[in-house]
Amino acid sequence: MDELRDLFRRAADHAADYRRSLPDRPVGPPVDQAALTRAFAVPLPAAPTPPEQVLAELVAAAEPGLVATAGPRYFGFVVGGASPAATAADMLAAGWDQIAFNPVTSPAAVAAETAAGAWLKDLLGIPATASVGFVTGGQAANTAGLAAARHRVLADAGWDVERRGLVGAPPVRVLAGAERHATVDRSLRLLGLGTDAVREVPAGPQGAIDPDALAAALREAGPGPIIVCLQAGNVNTGACDELRRACDLVHWHGGWVHVDGAFGLWAAASPATRHLVDGLEAADSWACDGHKWLNLPYDTAFAFCARPDVHAAAMSYAAAYLVGSGGVPAGADLTAESSRRARGFAVWAGLRELGRDGVADLVERCCALARRFADGLTSAGFEVANEVVLNQVLVGFGDDARTDRVVAAAQADGTCWVGGTTWRGRRLMRISVSNATTTEADVDRSVAALVRLAHDVSEGLVY
Template identity: 85%
Template structure:
């Protein structure tokens, strides 16, 4: 046991040293990918290797391939850095080695999910009666929500999709904005609905769905099972669909409303931005990430459903050997996984660390820093092409080729990291501000680096 203690302490010390280095660590310098792969490669040893040696070899092999995405000047992919308490809780979860399938396997893991799920619904304005499945990411959350939708709209049409499948089932209409996230399409493929069922709705000037066009699409289609995918937080612009007006419209047509709110749903947690997602409580299902704006460890997201019975019917299963299954839906009953990480501990800890006011302050601070980015880059003579309503900023540097060169130069420089995107036919730099440790000084330093490199 003393060897185990030394091993765990060594790992924790290295993790803490790495976190301490992030404020000044180069964010994303070019990496020799072949060298990193070679460091991990080689034949599998025939004999056992002492754990201390394994840890040392892992540290040496990984060092040159780590990206400082948890640091304060990483502005790509809408990701945050895991909060201290959440990180420590996740380390404990690994040490405890709990399986969160159900309360028989881990009463503590299921209880943590139940408590944290209640807090999340309170923060986001989701009805307290909704179910909350703790999943791996926005992809899994969208898939769970759309699986529940598929179950319910077909059940309403007299079809048991879990028993009979989709062959011969009534056709399902899926209505979604043209600027929906790619995970919606992937979920439709995984659920056997395919992409041909999508009836696209154009977006307005800043990327939110066009309500008039949505009304026209719903009127034009044949009545029948209908799922409408709305969005809180356009992945490029941060724009949110008019959830109240759209939700009421969809329900008048008898449809199911699913909201993809991977990061934008967190606007509900702040009084300053809550109006952007007004009406979200009218939806039937919601997808939301924890490892984005909430700054929780990866492998953390949430699938909420206003109809828990539909959620469980779509996702759960029972078997004689699964002791404790078949009761009120918990744990694996609400996800596509059986053996599951106990990710609820980190969620519980992160929410406790921030509190209601801390979550609101995190949202407000990131939005203010996004505006600071926009103001600084505009003052430097560059073009901000979107209305900065949340934490997303799109910047053009002239023609597409020049913008690509600036993005590549910024990524190679190491001061900060931003990705490129294509929006409305233009190549643009996409800046996502979602890290809890980012400061105004980090933004100013990044603006200065971008300006220097663009010149």
């Protein structure tokens, strides 16, 4: 056991040293992918290798290819860096090696999910009676929510989709905004509804669904099973749909409302931004990520459903050998996984570390830093293409080709990492501020680098 203790300590020391280096190391270091692959692709040895040697070899092979996504100047893909308490709890979860299938396989894992789920619903303004499935990400959360929706709207039409499948079922119509996230479409594919079931509803100037167009689409859809996908936090602009009005419209027509709130649902946790998601409690299901704005470890997200019985009917299963199944829905009853890792420990620890005020402060600071980005780049003469309502900033540096060159130059430079996107037919730089450790100095340093690189691109110094 002393050897195990030493091995775990070495791993923790490596992790801590890496985290300590994040403020100073290049965010996206130049990588020779072929060399990195060769470092890992050594012949599999015939004999066992001592664990401490394996750990040392892993660190040596991986270090050149690590991207500082957990650092304060990574502004891509709306991700934060896992907080100290959540990271430590995730280390414990790996050491405890629990199966979070049900209260029999791990009473502690299910208890942590139950407690953390109650905190999440309270923070987000989701009804306390809703169920919470702890899933891997927004894709899994959308799939679980839409599976519940499929179950309910077809059951209302007299069809048992879990028993009879979709062949011969009443057609399900899906209304979704033109700027919905791509995971919604993939969920519909996985659930057998298909993307042909989608009727796109036009979006307004900032990407939120047009409520008048939604009302018209609902009237045209007529009677029958209908699901409407709304959005809290447009992936490009941060814009949120008018949830209260939309929910009222959909429910009047007998439909189910699913809200994809991967990062934008966290607006509800702050008094300064809560108005953007007014009415969210009226929806039927919600998807939200923890490894984005909440700064929890990856593989952490939440599928909420206002009807726990519907949620469980869509996702659970039973077998004679599964001791403890069939009770109050929990654990694997609310997800598409059976051998689930105990991700609830890190969620509980991360929320406990921040507290209610800490979560609100995190949201407010990231929004303020996004506005600081926008102000700095506007002052430098560049175009901010969206209304900065949350933590998303879209920037144009002239024509599309020049913007792409500035994005590529920034990624190679290493001061910060930003992404590119296409929005409304234009290529733009996409800046997402989601990390709890980002400071005003990090933003100012990044703005200075982007201004410098844009100048170099204009002068032909960077291609």
